[in-house]
Amino acid sequence: MALNPFFLQGSSSEQFLMQDLINEQLKIYGIDVYYLPRKILNLDDVLREAKTSKFNDSFLIEAYLDNYEGYTPGSDIMSKFGLRLKNEINLIISKERFEDFIGPFISGLNQGLVDETLTGFETLLAKRPSEGDLIFFPLGERLFEIKRVEFEKPFYQLGKNYVFELQCELYEYENEVIDTSIDVVDKTVEDEGYITTLNLSPSSYTNAEATASIGDGIVSRIILNDDGYAYTSEPTVTISAPTSGVTATAVAITTSVGSVNSLESIVITNAGSGYTATNPPTINISGGGGVGAAATAVVSDSGVRLLTMNEQGSGYYLTPSVTIDGPVGLGETATARTILNDGKVTLQIVNAGFGYTEAPSVNISAASTVSAAGTFLYNETVTGSLSGTTAVVRSYEVLRGPGISTINPPRTLRVAINSGQFSAGETITGSESSAVYILKSYDNNSYEESYDENEEFEIEADSILDFTEKNPFGEY
Numbered sequence: 001m002a003l004n005p006f007f008l009q010g011s012s013s014e015q016f017l018m019q020d021l022i023n024e025q026l027k028i029y030g031i032d033v034y035y036l037p038r039k040i041l042n043l044d045d046v047l048r049e050a051k052t053s054k055f056n057d058s059f060l061i062e063a064y065l066d067n068y069e070g071y072t073p074g075s076d077i078m079s080k081f082g083l084r085l086k087n088e089i090n091l092i093i094s095k096e097r098f099e100d101f102i103g104p105f106i107s108g109l110n111q112g113l114v115d116e117t118l119t120g121f122e123t124l125l126a127k128r129p130s131e132g133d134l135i136f137f138p139l140g141e142r143l144f145e146i147k148r149v150e151f152e153k154p155f156y157q158l159g160k161n162y163v164f165e166l167q168c169e170l171y172e173y174e175n176e177v178i179d180t181s182i183d184v185v186d187k188t189v190e191d192e193g194y195i196t197t198l199n200l201s202p203s204s205y206t207n208a209e210a211t212a213s214i215g216d217g218i219v220s221r222i223i224l225n226d227d228g229y230a231y232t233s234e235p236t237v238t239i240s241a242p243t244s245g246v247t248a249t250a251v252a253i254t255t256s257v258g259s260v261n262s263l264e265s266i267v268i269t270n271a272g273s274g275y276t277a278t279n280p281p282t283i284n285i286s287g288g289g290g291v292g293a294a295a296t297a298v299v300s301d302s303g304v305r306l307l308t309m310n311e312q313g314s315g316y317y318l319t320p321s322v323t324i325d326g327p328v329g330l331g332e333t334a335t336a337r338t339i340l341n342d343g344k345v346t347l348q349i350v351n352a353g354f355g356y357t358e359a360p361s362v363n364i365s366a367a368s369t370v371s372a373a374g375t376f377l378y379n380e381t382v383t384g385s386l387s388g389t390t391a392v393v394r395s396y397e398v399l400r401g402p403g404i405s406t407i408n409p410p411r412t413l414r415v416a417i418n419s420g421q422f423s424a425g426e427t428i429t430g431s432e433s434s435a436v437y438i439l440k441s442y443d444n445n446s447y448e449e450s451y452d453e454n455e456e457f458e459i460e461a462d463s464i465l466d467f468t469e470k471n472p473f474g475e476y
């Protein structure tokens with residue numbers, strides 16, 4: 001039997017009235033939220049998944065919060081990594097308001113990244129909110145990700161639907177770029193993801209300089225006969241004194257290979273004088289928690305006895321190279337190694353050489369001459385000159401305070417979405433700001449989970465199994 005012809009059952013005027021009433025109710029009882037559409041920068045051609053996304057647009061729209069009893073029960077989960085929050089909310093927005101004020105701006109937003117067979121699908125999505133888009137909820141200053149869009153509830157009242165119900169879950173950051181130019185929105189992800197803190201150097205620097213002294217009867221080098229094992233720190237190296245002259249000094253360098261801590265080498269700090277090749281000095285290695293190391297001294301004449309630092313330099317954040325001029329005529333060229341500490345250089349003799357009739361020149365490579373300048377911008381890409389690593393700027397801070405230089409204060413740059421590992425001593429350049437600074441050091445800090453307790457677990461585990469004294473599972 002047909003419908004009663006005297007009742008309209010959903011005329012256009014009735015539907016318009018219903019939509020206007022709903023819009024007015026949302027304006028009265030709702031709250032303003034920001035709708036952030038997802039822009040796909042890199043799409044997986046096989047799985048059709050977004051590998052890289054960006055959120056740089058925002059639209060203000062009123063929404064009714066349907067969670068009258070708070071977050072969905074059971075959304076806080078205790079996992080092996082600590083407390084994990086899976087808070088969920090339901091938001092109701094006007095279908096008409098979305099189609100008129102948001103849909104036209106995001107229609108075909110990602111069509112350039114999909115093939116022709118998906119063009120119609122993308123156009124359809126522009127007529128309603130998309131799963132994967134974000135909602136900024138101002139009351140808790142949190143971002144929520146749209147997991148499901150219900151567009152048929154209530155079910156065709158007067159023959160039409162008037163609202164979208166957005167089922168949202170607390171957003172878990174996955175290295176997307178968020179740059180809406182709205183501070184309260186952008187700062188919600190400033191500490192999320194894998195953050196690298198870059199300590200930048202000011203522009204001041206000085207080059208290191210050293211001179212060499214030669215002598216006879218010196219300890220030209222020390223041969224490590226046995227590297228020993230179980231050394232937890234550098235042992236003390238003692239060289240016996242000559243009958244007459246200056247006692248040589250040296251230090252041990254430790255290394256760890258296959259969980260075995262042994263000696264890597266013994267380098268000379270003062271080659272001494274007055275030793276004879278027929279009666280070389282004895283080398284005593286003690287302390288450091290290990291045993292078994294043994295070494296032999298080689299004595300020669302006319303070698304480099306001492307390297308004196310006239311200027312330790314400053315602004316060295318990449319270990320410089322050092323060369324010593326060879327002797328005139330027959331002989332062996334002396335070699336040395338550099339030690340870098342807080343941008344300053346010291347030298348140690350590896351081989352004192354022989355055949356020198358006059359003190360040779362010592363050549364230390366110069367510190368970086370890059371002049372620091374500029375201010376890094378939020379979300380711009382920075383590049384390391386040596387490593388080629390790129391990253392996105394999260395924050396840039398010039399350190400101020402008591403005891404800090406006001407002329408060239410240190411600077412801290414926090415970056416995310418790293419393409420690789422940075423290298424100390426390289427220059428960091430901003431793509432948009434053209435800011436250039438020298439990388440003094442860096443520190444990797446993971447903020448991928450705000451409530452993780454991995455470090456706490458590791459500390460507690462160390463108190464149960466302590467490998468520093470003896471491995472309970474056996475020694476190598």
